[in-house]
Amino acid sequence: MSETDDLRAILLDQVERLLADKAGPDTLRANERGDWPAALWAEAEALGLPTALAPEEKGGAGLGWGDAAALWHVLGRHGAPIPLGESMVAAALLAAGGIAPRPGLLGLAVAGAPVPWGRRAAAVVMVSGGAVLLQPGPATRQGLAPISREPADRAAPGVPAEEGRLPEAFGPEADLLAGALLNAARIAGALEAVLDMTVDYATTRTQFGRPIGGFQAVQQLLARAAGEVAAVAVAASHAGRAADRHGLAGAGFEIASAKVVAGEAAGTVAAIAHQVHAAIGFTDEHALHLYTRRLWDWRDGCGAERVWARRLGQAALERGGAALWPDLTAR
């Protein structure tokens, strides 16, 4: 375990440094204007990140889902300035389906949803009926703009160029499960950034002769936010660990839980952050909305809370009261 823990720590450190040095609110704003962050993507490629989830014998780094969730957490903390998570999942699906890797950005189309930066994608990857499908070329059809205002395009309907059967551990919903894990993990990271910004603001903004963080009303709100932020981090890493142990298809409970908790927390914490920031946080100039708008997108991505909660609840109701606690402790 410790060797893989060390590898994970090194990888996370690399990604953290890359994003801290080369990305920031300006990158997020440029993305929203439609400027592709070419330099940052090139750096990520140089580190081998887009293919990292593929096994080593297939040109990847053999990263696990737990490692990926930790990486996406870091990515989320910086507002995910590149569509790295989607491209990693797409590459992992291709490798699992026995399709040769493709260089460049891979788009991930989950259940017909828009593909982030689809217009820049070398190919679009999707899952249907237990198979992974590859459609060459960019996705070009524009749709309703996401709250993040980052470019997103729909793939045109067409015959896939390549198709490969996914192994059982991936299951027929591998795209949805991996996408939900990605969203939960980057929500965890973005929530940390939002909490940090808000605490920082509360300790510097002065009203009535003292920092507003000195008022109990504000302290209580931020403490509640901190509880939610901690919960999402735990839920996301638990889901990643479960996917490593039981395969994506076997980690439905943990991934669904993570997506529910992350989605609920995204709403709660974003609301608290804006309340504490007040008017300045409502301006375009302030960076807060760069993160909260992404949170509002990601909580809807790959199924909002209700979708996943219904699955969890339905399964538990079918199993009945006698199985509830044994099932909960078996996870």
Added chain:
Amino acid sequence: MAGLRFELRDIPPEAEALRAELRGFLAEAGRAFSPRVRAYSWMGFDRDFSREVGRRGWIGMTWPKAYGGGERTALERYVVLEEMLAVGAPVGAHWIGDRQSGPLILRLGTEEQRREFLPRIVAGELAFAIGLSEPDSGSDLASLRTRAEKVPGGWKINGRKVWTTNAHKCDFMIALLRTAPAPDPRQKHQGLSQFLVDCRSSGITIRPILDLLGEEGFNEITFDDVFVPDSLLVGKEGNGWEQATAELAFERAGPERYLSSLPLLTAALDDLRAEPAAPEAVGRLLARAGTLRQMSLAVAGMLQDGKTPAREAALVKDAGNDYEQALPETLRDLMQPGRTPEEVLEMQRLMTMVARSYSLRGGTREILRGIIARQLGLR
């Protein structure tokens, strides 16, 4: 980084192995747990049950064998606790001794105190109460005024404690008392000391206070020249605040801070199949339960590593209290008299009332959030 981080912990196989044994025992014993017993969960008091739990080696599990303990791991103990709580077992007669009085005596007590008290706690023979709150000192605990005055051979106690759960049924309490006046009002945390007090000492009057369920759950204790020998001072004179605060980390760290109302979900689930709105509501509750369990396990892991995760425990208790209070409220809206079995409705109604105590006992929601705010650097 402003927040707190929790490392995932695995329950090791030797601890998991205990689960089957617990479930076998509780399936049998649980037949006698009425909805009222389950609703009170770990505030329920049943000496026979505690003796049986003690006989099976499930009290003082982590303590040294020299004092009757089992020298097992914190995570083995965790399995026992969560299995007990999941069925709402009446563990109150040994819970406090196992959770905080025993560990306090083990850490700071004299050798004589350890030999005197620990084996009897382990046997489920000695029930402990927590003597903290006073009529004028609730959340502002350090303002407490009940005094212990030095007299030859010991101390003389005068004053009052209140809200002391099950004190009228307990054998001993660990009382936090003022042994020296505070140097000034800002330094009221100084001059406090902890004592082991025999609940049957002469001069003690214990008056049960009816709670909103109509039960004698907590008490007012009056001390009128109560003598406590020197040998029953715990730890260092004047160091009571630090000791009690460390003790609170144990008090707040356990799974009882999110599991109190879970037995209701188990009992209600089969009936809820008939309710169209149930899947989503139940799913949200399960997502939170699974997450809180991992957070709670992370805290147990820190305790196992010998850390004092006071702030992490405060955060998990706060989040857990929200959860265990929301559970009966959520289920209430899904139940239907006439369809829902009466014993399930009864448990729901009792828990609606008991649940108000969850965010009060062991530190109110506001106090806990104050601790978290301090961690965030806001105070």
